[in-house]
Structure formats: structure tokens, C-alpha cells
Amino acid sequence: MEKTDLLQGTLDMLVLKALSRGALHGYDIARWIQQTSEDALQVEEGSLYPALYRMERRGWIQSRWGVSQNNRRARYYDLTQTGRKQLEAESANWARLTTAIGKIMQTA
């Protein structure tokens, strides 16, 4: 299966989306993105973490240490109010962008 590099800046949006359904730790976020995109998206998994830290600093997400399903200490991330708004804004933006690009690409 062919893999696509992640577009600059879209990682944040995907993370926010992943977290919109509840708190997850980093590994689950990475897996969720892979599975949901049916392995189409190529993420250097480690780069997820600086992105998470940055988003936390911006106040979009918050984190706490918790216990994972296999009983290990794991750091869980969760959307904040600001993060939720940010996700809405980015989704809308993304929709506009894909529609516009789609229109262009469909011309003969």
C-alpha cells in the first residue's frame, strides 16, 4: 500500500480529532491515526510528542499521568475547551481547503 507524508501542520488537527472522543495516551493516538487512515498516513511516531507538548503549551490539550489497559504508567492527553474550538476551526478550514482543491483538480 502506498503511504503519504503528512501535510505540514495537519498533524495537530489529526491529534485534536483523535482526542475529541476522549483521553488517549501518545501510543494510542498514533495507532488511532494509523488505523483510521487505514495505514495510509506516514507519521514519524516520535514527532508526535513535541507536537503534543507544543499543543499543551498553547492550552489546547492537557495531560496527566494515568494507568494504561495493561497496567502501566502512561501519560494521557485530553482536549480543553480551547482545544475543542481549535478543532472546530481547523475542521472547517480543512473542509473549505479540500473542496477548493478538489474543484481545481476536477477540471479537465
Place this chain on the structure above:
Amino acid sequence: MRTALRNLFARLRALVAPATVQKDIHEEFRFHLDMRVEEYVKSGMSLEAARQEARRQFGNPTALRDRGWDERGGGFLEIVLKDLSYGLRTLRRKPLLTVTALLTLGLGIGANTAVFSVLNATLLAPLPFSEPDRLMLLWEDHTIRGNAQVEFAPANYLDIRKQSRSFEAIGAWLETRVNLTGVAEPQRLSGMLVSDNLFRLLGVSPVIGRNFLPGEEEENATPVAILAHGFWQRRFGSDPGIVGRSIQLDGQGVTVLGIMPEYFNFPSKGIDLWMPLRMGPEQAGGRGDHYIRVIGRLRDGMERSQAQSDVQAIAATLEEQYPRTNQGVEMRLVPLREYAFSEEKPALVILFSAVALVLLIGCTNVASLLLSRANERGREMILRTVLGAGRRRLLRQLITESLLLALLGGVVGLFLGFALVRALGVYIAEALPQAAEISLDVRLLAYALGLSLLTGLVFGLIPAIKVSRVTPGGSLRGVEHQLASGQKAGRNQRILVVAQLALAFVLLTGAGLLIRSFANLVSVDPGFRPEQVQVVRVELPFTKYRTPESRWNFQTQLLDQVRSLPGIRSAGMISFVPLTRSSVYFSFAVEGRANPGDMDLPQAIYRVVSPGYFETMAIALLQGRHFSTRDNESAPPVAIVNRTMAERFWPKGAIGSRLKVGGLDSQNEWLTIVGIVADVRQGRLDAGGEPQLYVPYRQDYRGFIAPSEVVVRSDLDTAMLGPALLRVVQSIDKDQPISAIETMEAIVSRSVAAPRFRTLLLGLFAGIALALSLIGTYGVVSYGVTQQTREIGLHMALGAEPRKIVGDVLRRGLKLSIAGVAIGSLFAMGLARFLRGMLFQVEPLDLTVFVSVSLVLMSVAAAACYLPALRAARLDPSTALRVE
């Protein structure tokens, strides 16, 4: 906002405990990798392969951890801290330079802090009254007679208070002295008679008890007083029960109404109590004597100029109504704020400018030090540029270092400043008796901090810009050359040296002028000999000693008994001893001359003295005779005048001529002049030459100017004499207190406290400036020699004599000092005139001062060049040539 706070907290946490954050990140990565490995193993990979694959998927953990740290580490704070610790290391690496710079800055900032702390306690101290900007002092303005600020005559004050529409209220005060009696230790008190509206006008109320009420200044109202906090504490042990009770003042019962707040010291410090200013019809109607101080509160929104013309209009009406007394009497307003410390203001402004110059010299010194270091640091800077440090980063690093240096200097300065204030405490207290307590307040700290930061920017910017401008093209050597090439690097520093020598010249000139002036001042012949003379004040209460006879009896007994004490050579009494600034002038008429209007009568300082006064003070008798015990109430009235008065009014001989106090038509008796004495500096050392009139005490009927100061010439010290005098006084009247005993020398010294203070300070600052320029010049010349080691070695190898080398270096230094002196003298000539008001018998452009300052500065510069010159001459050419 909350996010920002949380972030700041997280950053701080990362700074304080970086290991915890690192561990956090590490653990998170670990978890991720482990999960991945577990999954791969489950799907059938070998453990080894799973690990490899997981790692490949994850990316470079070290790089990722660094990127993570960027987000979760100390951020900007961390960079600043790094800069700071790097800066500290740099400072530590060059301890001599650092200590020099810190001391220089410390001296500069310290001097500034010291002077600012004095300003803070005087000019900048807030007036503790409500809406103080509406408070105006009112003065009679007798400009046509050469006096623009005269106290009010009682009737003029009452008229203005009644008629003026621009003021919410107008009040008045008048100094008085009373004795606390009916107690074991009677005490002389400083009292203030005030209009009953004064405290309300100022917006201040007693902390205990009540204010004066309207009507309490009526002549026949019950005697009342409000006590000052300090007096209440000292004398009544802060007993609130004293309010409502009666105390004995001059033998009369007075009810205590209240206690004022601790800070309240209107109109001056040292007041013990306030009483209503009560005037009988005769006093209230007087327009001839001017002695009442007046203050008003402007109506809300009233302009000062409007009020001024209102008051002036009233003055004009009064002038028309009472031409005899009010001719040429105008009135004017001075804001209370402007008046406070108006006498000291010029000196304080000059001192403040002086310390600013000292700091500027300090800045040039440090800038020059940093410049030479910058040249040495060229290589380091290039290296860092090459290694990828941006110019902004470098600039920030350099500025951080300068600010660090400045702040450390500020701390040193704060300490030095306070040490200085402590050391000068006595002089400050004497020169500025009204100053508030000097203390470390927020404003002072803010000033020191702001000044340090500003200083850091000033001296740090030049070297920083210079260094950061280096372009890293070509070889390191080339760049180093670019920085350190003798010509350009040297020029900046030489400019700085010239500048600081010029600044030092200005300060030295100012100090020189003040020192000459002060020397002139203290060498003035005061007309008496203060050595071995001691003074004590015995104020007889008017209520108890109502009749002149009772006072005379007391005074005669006192003098007789004092003279019979062992160790006393002579004793006498006078109304006010010289140099205490109590000048009572009386107008007088000369027999045989036309009578001018009341306001244009000549005036003389009027003193009542006992026999023995002139002898005790060693005031020279020039003609005629002294007063004797025979000049009493039954003998014909006589007077002694000073030489100026005698020569001005009786050029053909004063002895035997007659004058009277007041106009020719006054009821006063004619006085016959029996003696002429030398002029005495009565008010202040730097002003004299006014007519002085003395009358014998047994012929004076005006109680308020009765002799109350006893002068004694003896071999005893104050500790012996004081108690002896007190015993004598209380053997005559056990209720009668005396003031603390003082030597006449202390009184003379106190009279020049203010000029001594400013001379001392300006001298000190000029000395610091001189020392700093010495260091600065030495540093630059010495650095120049180091820079030119090769060149000098070459010269010597080619056969130049060591003497010529020394000459070369000295000549270069001399050129700098000549330039500094030339520029400095131009500035000094421009600025000296601001000192004019403070100079006594010295012209602002005094040639002696200018020439000596030039010589001093040039010798100091020569001395600063001499050591480096010697070092140059002792260079070994073969080693010198090998130096890079």
C-alpha cells in the same frame, strides 16, 4: 491568562528541576516503544527485529527529546539564565576588570543614590496635607524697598482674610516660646500661635481629642492648646488622659484639647504645641510691624493667577486707605510646594547634576574597559558566529553581560550610597533640619534600579554594537585585526578619556569655587571672638514677669551670681546672640533730620544687652564707653551703635548725638549715643554692613525683646558650666527652665552648615571624579601600550632611546589631557554662573580656580601615563617583537 501562568509555572519547574521533566519525557518515549515492540512480537516478529522496527518507526529519540525540551524546558527564561551564568563566568575570568568596573559603577550609583535619598527626603517628600496644591503662602511684597517676601502686619492679614474671595480659608501662625511650669522640671517649649482655622485649612485633625473651633481665637476665650505627638510622648508618656486636663504654661492653666498625628510638624520640625493666635485690639490694628505668616487654601478650581490679582486688588485698596503704613506694600502668592526647601533647592539641584556627571564619568570608564575587553573578545565572538550564533543572540549576550555588571554595580552602589548618607548624617541633619527621615523606600529603590539599568545600557551599547558588527568573512586573524587595529579601537577610547577629563574638569571647577567661597566665609571676621564663650537661653514667661522691674531684678541677680561662680571670666546678656538668624529690625529717626514716611525710615538691628556683653563676646569698642550698671531706669536713656551706623548717619561724630526708635513724632524717648562698637555679623556670616543699635537692659520696656541669652566666657566646658548655670537660675526661680547650653563656636559652625554641606559633598564628588579619570586614563594609555608592544619593540630595535619611548607615551597622554582641559574649561565657563548664588567673594570665573584645576588635572593625567610609559621603556625588544 491562565494558560500563560501555567506555562510560566511549567517553565520555572523545568528550570528548577530539569531532571524531572527529562525523566517525564524519557518515560513517555519508553512506554511508546515498549507498546510498539509488544505489538510486533504479538504479530510474530522476533524480539530483536521488533525492537529495531519500533525504533525505526519512532525516529531519532535524542533529537526528539531535544525538540520536546524546547517545548517543555525553560524556554526564554532558560536562555536568559544561560546568558547570565555565561556572563558571570566571563566576569569571574577577569576579576581585576570586574572589580574595577563594579567599584566605578558602585561609586557613581552610590553617589547618585545618596543625593537622591536627600532629594527624596526634601524636595520630593510629599506634603502631608489634603490637596496640597491648593495651599498658597501669602507674603507682603515690599519690592520697592528691596524685599519681596515680608511677613504680614496683623491688620493687613485680618483684612485679606476678611475680604479675599479666592480662598476657601486664610489662616496664620506666629512663633512663640512658653515655659512648662508647675512640674518638677520646668521646660522651655517651642510653641506656635495659630489661627483657629489653620488645621482645618490644612486638612489635618488631631488623632486624639478635637480641633480648635471657630471663635477660639477670640481674645477672652478659655486658654487651650493642642500638643505635638513627640512632646506628648516625651513629657506625658503618651497618656491619652491628658486630653481635657489642664497643664501650666508660664504659670497659667491651659486646657489640652488634643494630640496631633505623629507626622504633623507644621510649620517646621520641633514644635511642641499649638495655641490659638489671640490678638488684642491694639495688636490686631497694627500695620507697622510685619511678623505674621499667612497661608490660604484656594477655592476649588480657582487659578493661582486669578487669586493673585484678587489679593493684589485688596493690597491696592489698603494702600489707598492707609498710605502712611501701606505705601508700596503689594501682596503675592507662593505655592507651599515651591516654598518648601526653596533655599536649599539650588544647592540640591547642583549636587544632583554633579553626581550625574560622576556617574557619566563612571560610565565612560566602564565603557572603555568593556571596549578593550571587546577587542580581546573578538576571537570568541567570531568563533561563536561561525558556530552559528545569530547576531541578535550575540548582541543579547553582550547586553545581558552589561546589565548584569550594572545591576551588581547598583547593589554595590546602594550600599555605598547608604554608607555615605550615614557618614554624612550629622551634616545633613544640620544643613537640612526640615528634611524628613532618610529611609530606603520604594521610590529610592526604583531609582537605583532604573539608574543601574540605564547605566548598563549606556556603557554596554557601544562595545556591544561594535562587537556584533564584526563580519565573519575571511580568517579569524583578519577579523581580529578588524577589531583590534590600533587606529580605530584606540580612537573610541581616546574620545572617552577626553570626555571624562572634561567632565572631571567641570566638577573640579565647581568644587574649587565652592571651597574658595567656603574658605572666604569661615575666614570672615564675625566681629566677636567665639572661643571659650558659651550660651544658654533663659526665657522669662511674660505672664509671670509682667513688669519690667521684675525682669530686671531677675536678670541682675542672675548676672551677679553667674559672675561669682568659680572659673567665670565674664558674663553678659543679650536678646539674641549673633548668627542665630533672629533679626529684629527697628526703624529709627535721627535727630536733626527730616522725617520720612514710616515705611522709609532707616532701620537698624535692635538688641538689648547687659553690661559685660561686649566684653564677654570681645566685641571691640571703637569710641566712647561701654554700658555700665549706672545706665539704669533712672539714668538718661543711652545707646551704643556699630561703626557702620555711626559712619552712615553721623559722619562728623556719633558720640553724644541722639536718635529715637520709630518716627520723629513717636512717643519714644531720645537715646544718646555713648559708644561705637565694631560691626558684628548678626544674621549670617556672609551678610553684614547693616546698622546695629544696642540699648542697656534696664532701659528697655519692651518685654518681647528682653535679653534672654546669657553669654559666659570661662575656662569651663559645657558639661561643667551647664548644670552650674541651671542651679543659679533655679535658686532665683525654681520654676524657671533653661535651654541646653551651647558653645558660641558651635553656633558659628551651625550657621555655615548648609554651605559646608554642599562644599563637602561637591568636593567629595569631584574627588571621586578625579580618581575615576585617573583610572580611566591609566587604563586607556596602558592598553595603548599593550597594543603597540610590537611597534615599540621595533622602534627600540631600531635604536630608539628608552627616554624617547617614555616621552612618546607621555606626550600622547598629555595631548589627551590638554584636549580634556580645553573642552572642560569651555563647559565649566558656561556652567559656573549657576553657582553664582552660592559663592561668597569669589567670581564664577575665578582665574585661580581654573588654573589650579587645569594643573591638577594635567598632573593627574601625567601620573596616569607614567607607569605605562615606564613599562613601555622597559620592554625587551626581542620579546616585544615576537608578541602577536
